[in-house]
Amino acid sequence: MNHLLMKRIACWLPAIVAGAQLLTPINARAQTAPNRLWVGTGHASSVAAVAYSPDGTMVVSASFDRTLKLWRVADGLLLRTFSGHTAEVRAVAFSPDGSTIVSGSSDWTVKLWRVSDGTLLRTMTGHTDVVRSVAFSPDGSMIASGSQDSRVNLWRVSDGVLIRTLAGNANWVMSVAFSPDGSRVASGGVDRSVTMWRVSDGLMLYHVSAHGDWVLSVAFSPDGGTLASAAMDFTVKRWRVSDGTLVQTLTGFADAVNWVTYSPDGNTLLTADWSSTLKMFRASDGTLLQAYSEISLINAARFSPDSAKFVYGRSDYQVVLASNPLGSGGGSPPNNAPTVSITSPANGASYLTGALIGFSGAASDLEDGNLSGNIHWSSSINGNLGTGASLSALLTSGTHTITASVTDAGGLTSTTTITVTVQSLASTLSNLVSTDKPSYANRERATILASVSDGINSIAGATVTTTVTSSKGIKTTMTATSGANGVAVFYYTINSTKQGTGVYAISSTATKSGYSASPVSSATFLVTK
Template sequence: MLCCVNPDCQKPLNPHKNNYCQSCRAELIPLLGGRYRPTQVLSDEGGFGRTYLAEDVHKLNECCVVKQFAPKLQGTGPLTKAVELFKQEARRLQELAEHPQIPTLLAYFEQNSYLFLVQQFIDGQNLLKEWGTRGSYSEAEIRELLLDLLPVLKFIHVRGVIHRDIKPQNIIHRQSDGRLVLIDFGASKLLTATVQTKMGTVIGSHGYTALEQMQDGKAYPASDLFSLGATCFHLLTGVRPSQLWIQQGYSWVASWRQYLISPGKDGVSVSIELGEVLDNLLQLDIQKRYQSADEVITDLTRRLSPLSAVPPTLLTPTFTATPANKGPVSPKPNNNLKSQLLLGTSILVLGLGGVWYFQTRPHTMREFSQPIPQPISQPIQPQKNLSENYFLPKPLKGHSSDVNSVAFSPDGKTLASGSDDKTIKLWNLASGQEIHTLEGNSDWIWTVAFSPDSKTLASGSADKTIKLWNLETGKLIRTLEGHSDGVSSVAFSPDGKTLASGAASKDMKIKLWNLKTGKLIRTLEGHTNGVSSVVFSPDGKTLASGSWDKTIKLWNLETGKLIRTLQGHSERILSVAFAPDGKTLVSGSKDKTIKLWNLETGKLIHTLKGHNDKVNSVAFLPSATPNGVNLVSGSSDKTIKLWNSVTGKEIHTLETGSGYIYAIAISPDGQTIAGGGSGENILKVWQMIH
């Protein structure tokens, strides 16, 4: 289905084939920003915009969330200023793309006189829905909630951001790891407020919003802490603060304990210690309330014994201190309040974030943009473990959009990268310099692969074509046409005579091409959804294909017949790779797991778990390292993980910073790992140091 993005449309769902909405007759927009297909309304802001579930067609229809802001942008004045603030704040808040409990901002743009934000989709239930199915929280669970969310609030507060609308609906219990994710930074509400200043619009939700924010529209870190306290009250008692606010305003906060059910009546109660913490969170007078998340964490750990169930990283996060004139503070007596007002008319953008790693996180490899010199007085220590043996040099910069595919030439001299910017770049690995930019596709590049002799590059594109390039000259050799949807994967046979290609969901076919003539040899059919990955076995006799239909198929290349189908993943297969000996196959999936398969028996060997988001790419090293690492995986959780496939153990993690990892490749000598994806540095290379 396709959603009409007229915010006043009463029945926005339409069949894909429609050009105009069957309800309101507005012209339908098939792709927002040229890539996001709205498929379902998630929430409605009452004529001022909607939030949609969407598919990112640049990323094989990956789910994302699109937030629309209305009314339509016309003329000058306050609305024009709101647009300026929107763009300014979106850029500034991209700096928050370091924290794993804040959704990542993927894009922001203006289209058809509306503003749009695109963010990462979080798979899980918000706490209001969860409460509806499971009932009230215990004291221990409230303590865990506080210790999970307070570091997130500290993170945004020291960076000058106030959430302004904390409530159960805006906290998602992420399914993959059980962590709490803070969503909806109120961009649509703030835009509405900027447009409707004369109407006295207030940002927040009645009952959860602090008095100073409700009365004066001024928000501080302590304002978010009041909302957090109200959220805890709701989850403890099952009583909505919004209902109490309608009945009695703010008077309920002074007697919130009366809504607890006494022990012995299948209800909940709280200890004196937690009660005092909630008292301090729910103070009407901001001067008497906790002033920072740090104060609450300190008080919690002082008053209450630590909970063994709470991960230790939640208790010891570290932040870089923000200068006093850069970060928000709560008003104090005799302070200049005007200088402390924060974001009174600014636009806070929805769901910004990325990866933020606690210092206590285990199994991490350090990354540096340049070598860190050691003092001359201290001799350089010899390398002792794998985490010290990888160095991240300056990222390779040149692409203007996401990198979807990377590949090393078999001679180890060249790296190729294919991007959403419709170009392929060739890089000299020795110098890090760009050799060629290959242009000719009319849509984004999904896949690239080198021929065994390193003389030819094949690329597959969303424009449904495969192009063969002469690597010495950078010129196009020929274009192969025949797929009816975007080409998502290409692979050369070991003898260099055949090319295999797989296509997306409208095609679902695998094609084998004669590289000398450019003619189609045969078409392999059997998958019931798009083919995401194709790869030849080392002996060239077998082709493996991974599909969105959740299966892997093995094909006899001499006969074109299906050998067997491997089943076990619960979501789409995104990548497959053969081990160097050809006896094992590895697969990465949207279900966040990696599976290893015995190709002789077709049986599952191991399931590797460790990623917190879909596994987009997997690759074997030519041989195992001294630490036993022989398998590498890249994920949308913004990490690359190194594994021992024999034991099934995770050895180390390369932290990639902000941005998803869509593709990885290993150099022929096993000394270099390349990762392509999204974010500021969309192409990175890790080099082994001896």
């Protein structure tokens, strides 16, 4: 008998699962063992199913030893044992209000139990073979059960009446699930299909040939948009609920995948496979987030309501509660902030305008690796400079705060800054001197204008020195400051008796800090008498 055949037989012969080491190899490729908070012992055979109470304080386990056991989450204390089934218990679920538990068994029955005291409230009969899966409707009014008789039965919780049978599967039904809004029921089974029914009237909405081998588990996403299926073809697939379109296929499993479930926030898929491996995937894109190696076959697993923990049942008779490293948010591993540094230029570097400045940096992230190519550069004066490990830019004059920032795949951003000063080239002043008219008589006042600029713009605040030399060689030097319009104004009174008549010469220069002094500007005027 080959390895795969033994595993198929194990699906309905519990003793083989518990005793055959061949069925529980450890996957050496798994990363680590789970962080176990406690291990519950007390079952006398393989633990086939587990469920979390809605308030997160209890878990229930179902076993091939024909019992259910209720455990306190806080410390793993065994609170209660439910006895009454006459064959292996294969399925279990809490009611939405946490007051009752439903179980399905190889004795072909579905049983409803009161949590508070373990009382058996009712037994629902109608299946003609092993009950493989049970589920409560979101409002708690119905129970769905899937059986090896190829049927899905819907039961009324209040009185145990069989409401309807959903027929259409060609072989054993291995798993059933209600949609979050309670309007649909999905099933997966030995006929390798995923089937979707409308609850209100039992109409089969679609029947998808989903996998290349038995479908062992199905689960709705919390938003009801997708359905996940796990199969013996070593894959997990996600389907669009509205029309049965395949959305995603998860591969890389070392053996048949016997379990799949979503975290309550819908971000994470938790799987178990026959290589005794638990895996957590990001639901949105199928990224493998975490993998665990276990010492025995894992038959079922569930997240706590806050996703901070998960519980699973093993074939070595034990119930395990473990912490979820992905945290209460689920769906993403712990995310470390990236690091970024500027390698060039040095902090405080100075340049002249017109210089092409090279910028380079390095960035990395523990989860994402090298992010240097994603560095975003900006200037406090010039704004966005570009993206990349290195780039060059022309900056305007002034002191710039240069920021390099990088954001990782998890949305965390890190920044670093330096300052760079860009100085203007020393411009040469231009000074144009003139008079208000070409000639003057004795006792008239000449108005001398000196217009200062940098060749383009008028320059205010320049110191202008102007010298007037009379026809007799007498010099008069005056100083003024250029105004807002760049003009310095001088007044010179003509005294021809003393200074003579004829041509008078004017020379003028302008200076200002940060500029080269202007060349001497010259002009003349005539004194007639």
